[in-house]
Amino acid sequence: MRTALIVGAGIGGLAAGIALRQAGWRVRIFERAANPRELGFALNLAPNAMAALDALGLAEAVRATAHRTVHGEIRRPDGRPLKRFSLPDDFAAHAPMVALRPTVHGALLAATPPEDLVLGCPVTGFDVTASGVALRLGESSSGESSGVSSGDSPDDTPDEVAGSAIGELVVGADGTRSAIRRTLHPQEGPVRAAGLTAIRGVARGTGDVLGELSAAVYFGGGCEAATARASADAIYWFACTKTSALPDAVRSGGDAVAVRAAFMDRLAPAFGAIAGASAPDEMRVDTLGDRDPIASWGVGPVTLLGDAAHPMLPQTGQGAAQALEDAVALGRALADATDIPAALREYERVRAGKTAAVVRRGRRIAAMLTTDSAVLDAVRAPLIRSIPARVIAAAFLRG
Numbered sequence: 001m002r003t004a005l006i007v008g009a010g011i012g013g014l015a016a017g018i019a020l021r022q023a024g025w026r027v028r029i030f031e032r033a034a035n036p037r038e039l040g041f042a043l044n045l046a047p048n049a050m051a052a053l054d055a056l057g058l059a060e061a062v063r064a065t066a067h068r069t070v071h072g073e074i075r076r077p078d079g080r081p082l083k084r085f086s087l088p089d090d091f092a093a094h095a096p097m098v099a100l101r102p103t104v105h106g107a108l109l110a111a112t113p114p115e116d117l118v119l120g121c122p123v124t125g126f127d128v129t130a131s132g133v134a135l136r137l138g139e140s141s142s143g144e145s146s147g148v149s150s151g152d153s154p155d156d157t158p159d160e161v162a163g164s165a166i167g168e169l170v171v172g173a174d175g176t177r178s179a180i181r182r183t184l185h186p187q188e189g190p191v192r193a194a195g196l197t198a199i200r201g202v203a204r205g206t207g208d209v210l211g212e213l214s215a216a217v218y219f220g221g222g223c224e225a226a227t228a229r230a231s232a233d234a235i236y237w238f239a240c241t242k243t244s245a246l247p248d249a250v251r252s253g254g255d256a257v258a259v260r261a262a263f264m265d266r267l268a269p270a271f272g273a274i275a276g277a278s279a280p281d282e283m284r285v286d287t288l289g290d291r292d293p294i295a296s297w298g299v300g301p302v303t304l305l306g307d308a309a310h311p312m313l314p315q316t317g318q319g320a321a322q323a324l325e326d327a328v329a330l331g332r333a334l335a336d337a338t339d340i341p342a343a344l345r346e347y348e349r350v351r352a353g354k355t356a357a358v359v360r361r362g363r364r365i366a367a368m369l370t371t372d373s374a375v376l377d378a379v380r381a382p383l384i385r386s387i388p389a390r391v392i393a394a395a396f397l398r399g
Contacts, residue, residue, distance in 0.1 A: 001026045003167035009036040012306025012323030013173035014108035019331025032122035041202040042236030045097040049321035061107040066099035067229040069214040079268030085389035125183040178308035191289040198240040201283035222372030239263040256283040293356035310355035316362035
């Protein structure tokens with residue numbers, strides 16, 4: 001059986017493993033962390049994300065605890081409403097879901113055979129050989145070699161030796177600072193800084209603040225924020241502004257409590273009541289960035305997936321969705337492939353155009369939502385009021 005080597009056990013890597021197993025491949029997933037876990041708190045799952053999860057056989061497991069987003073309100077930073085809307089009945093069946101990130105990651109992990117995972121195993125690069133491709137494995141956090149002996153590998157085949165792993169295919173799903181991408185594109189520069197700082201978190205026991213709403217979104221004054229139900233008792237919250245707009249002390253420290261306080265000074269008490277309920281370990285601060293789309297994701301038997309291929313700003317609401325779509329497309333491309341490089345180039349052709357469009361759209365959305373232009377702010381409010389609810393609903397369906 002052909003072996004696919006996947007680097008990264010995040011949402012994209014685990015999803016790729018499931019899709020490739022469905023396509024008849026043997027899978028090995030290499031993760032630098034000793035325990036597979038996902039950073040972050042919640043995910044917006046637009047209909048395309050749910051369709052991908054359905055193709056992987058996991059949609060129902062996620063729906064069981066996620067929240068269906070049906071009723072929402074757009075507000076000024078001080079809480080005054082600009083527009084309240086509900087998804088029309090013909091949209092409601094396809095309403096986006098908001099799920100806690102561990103719910104989605106946990107469903108993917110539960111569908112992954114434990115023997116497919118190689119944990120505590122950093123990957124530093126790869127080498128294409130006459131017989132396939134070999135991953136270069138670094139040292140584990142304990143300082144020991146990350147390779148395992150051939151007797152420890154499934155089917156007792158000699159495809160893994162100390163310091164390397166050998167297969168017919170490598171998928172780099174190792175995030176924005178991917179070692180596989182760095183090997184493929186050694187001259188590429190660093191991640192493009194967006195000039196934005198975001199804080200996100202999850203709060204429990206504050207559902208009454210939202211009332212009957214699924215979500216409340218705040219725009220204005222150079223700040224973008226949102227609160228959204230993510231389960232029966234959890235609310236996900238997010239706030240973003242230009243890094244230069246934060247106080248110097250907050251900007252230099254990056255402490256989540258201080259950053260939250262800076263946002264709470266600018267936003268309505270309803271937002272503060274939710275965000276203020278999060279403990280320090282239930283929040284995270286990020287300096288946002290992305291990368292320009294690239295013409296070629298991979299070479300030979302090597303390709304990229306998810307953030308390794310197309311890191312995008314969170315304003316798209318599509319980061320996880322696009323990684324899941326990548327995984328499904330990859331499995332389909334390789335299901336009956338006899339020419340692996342050709343199949344990978346076809347997968348990349350199918351996915352590159354769409355993901356590039358989402359990356360660019362994310363930049364436009366972020367610029368619009370975090371503008372500090374008083375003129376644009378003044379124009380935006382009446383524009384939002386004038387947009388039909390059905391158009392706003394369609395935008396929510398896209399993420």
